[in-house]
Amino acid sequence: MKFDDKVPIYYQIKNYLYHEMMTGALEPGDKLPAVRQLAVDLTVNVNTVQRALGEMITEGTIESQRGKGNFVTMDKNRITQLKEQLIVEQLERVYNELHALNMTDEQIISSLKTYIAGRGQQHD
Secondary structure (H helix, E strand, C coil): CCCCCCCCHHHHHHHHHHHHHHHCCCCCCCECCCHHHHHHHHCCCHHHHHHHHHHHHHHCCEEEECCCEEEECCCHHHHHHHHHHHHHHHHHHHHHHHHHCCCCHHHHHHHHHHHHHHHHHHHC
């Protein structure tokens, strides 16, 4: 995993795990790798992984079972909420960046439609 120096590493780890949940690489009820293994796999400090997982436990996206490890929540509603939250965060970031370029809402929508149409042609 390549990290962005501008974003805290623990936050990037959370987003990586969220992505794994959204794409189905981690299904509800799946066991996450051990904290130490995640730290080795991601080449980060164990405390950094622990912070990311601790926040995810607090927010209910993963569940800790004493002596067994950490598991993706079985609460499909929570996963759906997480996906919606992540979508809104991404849209908000793009929207704010485009507004900073003095684009109007109409220009943003037009540009997005053009972009999507172009992407669709690439896949044909």
